[in-house]
Amino acid sequence: MREEAECIQVFTPEMIDTMARIWTRASISLMDVRHQLIRPGQPLQNYRMPSSMLVYAYGGSANVQLNQTLFGMERFGVFHGGKGTTLSISSEGETLGSFMVLYKAEAPPFFRRDLQRLLEQMNPFVQLYGFSPSTPVWFMDVFQRMLDSWSRATAMNHFHTTSLFYQSMHEIYRDLERKEARFLQPDPVVSAKRYLDEHYMSPILFQDIADMFGISGGQLTRLFKKNEGKSLRAYLTLKRLEVARRHLLHTNATVKEIALGCGLNDELNLNRMFKRHYKTTPSEFRKIERARMQALDMDNDSHLSYNEKELDNLVKFQGDGDIEMNSNRGFRATAFLLGMALLLSACSGTGGASGGNGGNNQTPSAVNSSAVTEHEQASQESPASTKRFRHSFGEIEVPIQPERIAGFWMEDYLLALGTDSVVDSLSGLYDRHYLQSRMSSTTVVDPFNMNFEALMTTEPDLIILAFPHIAEGKYDSFSKIAPTYVLDDGEWRDWRSALRLVGELTGRQAQAEQFIKQYEEKVADGRVKLHAALGEETVAFIRIQDKNLTLYGNLTDYVGTVFYTELGLNPAGIVKKLVQSENPVSEFSMELIPDIDADHLFITVYESDDSKQKLKEIYDSPLWKELPAVKNGNIHEVDMGHWMTSGAIASDMKVDDVLNALLK
Structure with a gap:
């Protein structure tokens, strides 16, 4: 489809009618639905749209730029651009919210000729415009529903998201048709x-x-x-x-x-x-x-402060066992439950001399223990042997220290705690032999094609699911086998907080803190050594997947966190130029190889024939051989698995990779 972008701020009835005809004839595929916060001093800069994109920004005054056109937004605005459009958003004082819907438009065979004729007049899929809608609350609601539906990752939910997207585009055109939209004017x-x-x-x-x-x-x-x-x-x-x-x-x-x-x-x-x-x-x-x-x-470098905030991220209980972040009340709650257990034990099982038993410490209830039913005995033991947690799927009661844990996409955290996971989730990101060498009782089960009978035979004491969509429609089946906790999307993105949470769930808080302490000591020591060895030398990270060449380096993604936040390495110029805060990877072609100005270059390669062929093509390229990192022998190939995921063990292995490569 023809893509010629131009900034449109005037829409005639004829234009709107033509655009509506094009939308009814095109085939629309949603690529992604995202939400991002834009904080003061942390703008989204020069993000190159990978597809056509509809953006809804809200929350305060902002400057939004599409290519060379800059718009001043007061409270909310709708913006549209085509593939390749450069988007920048900067806050004027408040934290902004932004929904982004990425979509692709194609011409189905039965409309191809008719659609091509209409596209010769205009192309609504690449138009650049920005305006303030007449119904901002409606747009807020529909974009939030799109995000919620898309995140559930089922065919029906994605179908629902597409229908909501069509509704939003229809409302945009209705606003334009009724002239109720207020176009945002550039700020000189x-x-x-x-x-x-x-x-x-x-x-x-x-x-x-x-x-x-x-x-x-x-x-x-x-x-x-x-x-x-x-x-x-x-x-x-x-x-x-x-x-x-x-x-x-x-x-x-x-x-x-x-x-x-x-x-x-x-x-x-x-x-x-x-x-x-x-x-x-x-x-x-x-x-x-x-x-x-x-x-x-x-x-x-010898007194790192960036980890100090992590001391506020301890998981805690709130009230009757709700999990809450940023304190250590969980430890006090656990101590309270243990104290209650000891108190009950003292009252019911060790009567001392009271009751005329003299040196015989057995109480009447202990002597007649055979008369106590199993249910009554379990009831008496419950306060001492379990604790309660609340999550998005309800409240559960968990053994204080479960022995057999079924963890789906949680093996990273369970390994860090020294725990055997009875279920490995086929995530495909770790070496299977490595996992099985660390876990003495691993049963492989795919959560998306769950054989609940196989899971039941492992007799888990606790099930932990890393993503809500795994539990969607299956939570009751999981919970009938064992108490099941489902992490919210936000709970696992920071691996330290996730590890502390899993430590609370499994009764291994001390192991969690010990792992984090050892990791941070390694990072602190590594920063000092790297600074002394490298000075201002720069690094970059490239992934080769099949025939695609991508550059990683967002300062907060799972690669950038280790390189730039944890170890304090200096990002290469191409990283700053190509990789924007919204998108952690930037695809680039062989022609851009001369722009890779890193002193040290890390490479990870997918296990496929196309990937290996692409790597050979790169290594044989005269452009590649002229790079500073190549001439100085500073090319470091690292394992694909742990570099493509975030977690406790994965982060630890990443740090080892970097230190081994740069300090050898």
Whole structure:
């Protein structure tokens, strides 16, 4: 289908009728439904849409950019772009929410010719537009329902999501048809700031910026000073000085080279402006600040603070056993239950001298224990032997320390706790022999084609399911076999919190804390060693899957967390350029290989003939052989399994991979 994107802010009745005809003739496939929070200071920047996308943003003032068109949003807005459109969202003060629906439109054979004729007039699947809808609450509800339905991952739920998506597009066109939508207009001040941020290294005429918005240079200057508190000239000067300061600290470029790279005419000009603002010359600043940074780095690397917040992530009980995060009340609740057990035991089983028994410590109930029914005995033992947890599927009562645990996609956490999992979930991300060497009683069961009889024969004391969709429609069957806990989506994404939760569920809190402590000690020691060995050398991570070449490096995904957050490694320039905060991977072609500017390059390869062929093609490429990492022998191939997942053992193995590769 033809894809020619243009920004549309006027829709005539004829255009809307044509777009509706195209939608009725096209075949729409949903690719994904997402939700993301955009916090102040953490914008979504230059995300390249992998398919056509409908976005609903809400929650406050924001700037939303589609390609070169910038929109100022006040409280909520609907935005649309086609495949390849660059999307940026930045908050003006509040945390924003954004729903994103990715879809693909194709022409079915029986409509191909008719649809092609309509597409020659316009293509609604690639149009760029942004507006404030007349019914924001309705849009909020329908996007939330789309997200909920899509996350359940069944054919019927995905079918329902598609129907909701059609409803949303119909409502958009109704708004446009009734002229009730308020189109969002570009903000000249924000656009001017963005232009200066991107072009500070070049000569700039402020009138050229004003011409972009059809206003005079004087009007743009007045608007800019009113909003920013400084003139365009002052903002540009501060931007250039900020960049010069960064280059002085982190590069070995000469003062003259930095001056030219910042858009200043010569070294003398930079010296004059730098001394006026920082009260010192660039050369003096570099000498003093580098010495100070070196001293601080030596101290900070040995006293890591990034893990301190994890002390607030302990799982706790709330009231009658509800699980709650960010405290250690769970330990107090467990201690209370154990205390109650000891108290009851003291009252019923060790009567002492009371009752005239003298040295005989047996009470009448103990002597006549054969008269106690099994039900009554279980009832008496219950407070001492179980504890209660509440989750999204209800409340369960769990043995204080279950011995046999069926964990689906939980083997990572159970291994970290030194626990035998009686069920391995066929996740396919770990080496099967490795797992079985660590687990003495492993039974392989597929949760999506569950043989509940096979599960029953393992006689588990507790079942833990990692995802709600595994339990969808099957929870009653699981719970009849053993108490079953289902982790919410948010509970397992941070492996430390998940490990502490599993530790609470299995009565192995001490093992959880010990594993985390040992891991963080390894990371802290590794940071110091890596900093000493590598300095400012950069890293990147490439995955080869079949014929696809992808670059990982989002600072918060399962690769970036280990590289950049945990071990403090320096991301390569291509990582910063290609990989955006919304999408942890960026596909790229062989032509982009020369842009891989990493000093160290990690590679993981899928086990397939196409993947191996692709790897050979890359290694044989003249472009590849010219890379700095290749010339210096800094190519590190690592195991696919644990690098493609997040978890306790997986994170530990990732750290070992990096340390072994970079410190050998």
